[in-house]
Amino acid sequence: MGNLTGKRVIVTRAADRSSALSELLRDAGATVVEIPVTATEDATDGGRAFVGAIARLDEFEWLVVTSPEGARRVVEVARRLGVDATKVKRAAIGVATADALGGADLVPRTQTGESLGAMFPEGRGRVLLAVAESAGDDVETAARAKGWTVDRVHSYRTVAVRPTGFDDSVVRSCDAITFTAASAVDAWVSAFGSLVPSTVVAMGPQTARALSNAGIAPVVMATEQSLHGVVAALG
Numbered sequence: 248m249g250n251l252t253g254k255r256v257i258v259t260r261a262a263d264r265s266s267a268l269s270e271l272l273r274d275a276g277a278t279v280v281e282i283p284v285t286a287t288e289d290a291t292d293g294g295r296a297f298v299g300a301i302a303r304l305d306e307f308e309w310l311v312v313t314s315p316e317g318a319r320r321v322v323e324v325a326r327r328l329g330v331d332a333t334k335v336k337r338a339a340i341g342v343a344t345a346d347a348l349g350g351a352d353l354v355p356r357t358q359t360g361e362s363l364g365a366m367f368p369e370g371r372g373r374v375l376l377a378v379a380e381s382a383g384d385d386v387e388t389a390a391r392a393k394g395w396t397v398d399r400v401h402s403y404r405t406v407a408v409r410p411t412g413f414d415d416s417v418v419r420s421c422d423a424i425t426f427t428a429a430s431a432v433d434a435w436v437s438a439f440g441s442l443v444p445s446t447v448v449a450m451g452p453q454t455a456r457a458l459s460n461a462g463i464a465p466v467v468m469a470t471e472q473s474l475h476g477v478v479a480a481l482g
Contacts, residue, residue, distance in 0.1 A: 250482040252276030257424040257444065259431045261286050261405075264316070268425065271478045280421055284434035286408050287316050290380055290401035297324070300375055300400045304330050307398070308372035311386055313340040313360060314428070317377050317402045318347035335375075338363060340386075341451060343473040358451035358472040364389025373398060380404040381430060407434035418442050425477050426450065429457035436461045448480045 255278045258265050262283040269279045290297060301324045304310065310332065312318045318339065325332040332349075339345035341358030355362035364386045374390050376399045387397050405428070418424075418439060423446035426432050432454060435443075441462050449455040451472045458466045469476035 255421040297400045297402045307375040309374040311338045311376045315347040320402045341472045360385030369393040377402045405430040432457040
């Protein structure tokens with residue numbers, strides 16, 4: 248039996264990305280209630296700019312990725328095109344993103360664009376920044392200030408989806424809820440307002456900040472910014 252035995256935990260990740268976290272929670276003894284409030288899609292241009300940039304990856308000194316979803320898409324497109332993405336230096340915003348990328352040369356201790364930008368080295372040459380359409384510009388601004396030429400391409404976009412088959416009573420019947428991205432917080436608030444179970448866990452500071460801005464408190468932030476860290480924060 249795990250340390251979450253008897254606990255009902257809501258997972259808000261996109262339906263096609265929820266299985267890994269749900270499996271970890273079940274292994275810890277929790278009953279998982281999946282209420283996906285977001286979905287990921289190709290970027291507005293159909294992904295053409297992103298695919299084209301990955302095809303020319305050897306023109307860049309650095310590849311910067313700021314989410315696990317973006318990392319998975321980099322790996323998928325590089326494999327499809329026969330591009331070796333390990334021959335360029337790689338920066339990832341956090342442990343989960345680095346893992347999805349298959350490793351990274353630069354990972355900040357705190358999972359924020361500001362932290363990654365602060366530790367990004369000075370230099371000359373080109374940086375490929377592959378991010379979601381909604382991503383901020385902290386890394387881009389910092390890299391430009393340190394002498395780099397930054398090509399920003401959108402690897403995907405996140406859209407809110409209205410959950411069906413769930414009402415407020417389902418939320419109230421649960422003990423905890425997990426958020427792994429700020430976009431999920433925005434989508435949740437659109438669907439349920441500030442209604443959440445008594446325990447709210449955020450995977451990183453940006454997600455925690457989004458919850459705070461939505462008036463949801465208190466929030467437990469995972470010490471390790473990964474899916475394992477989210478599960479540990481619940482225990």
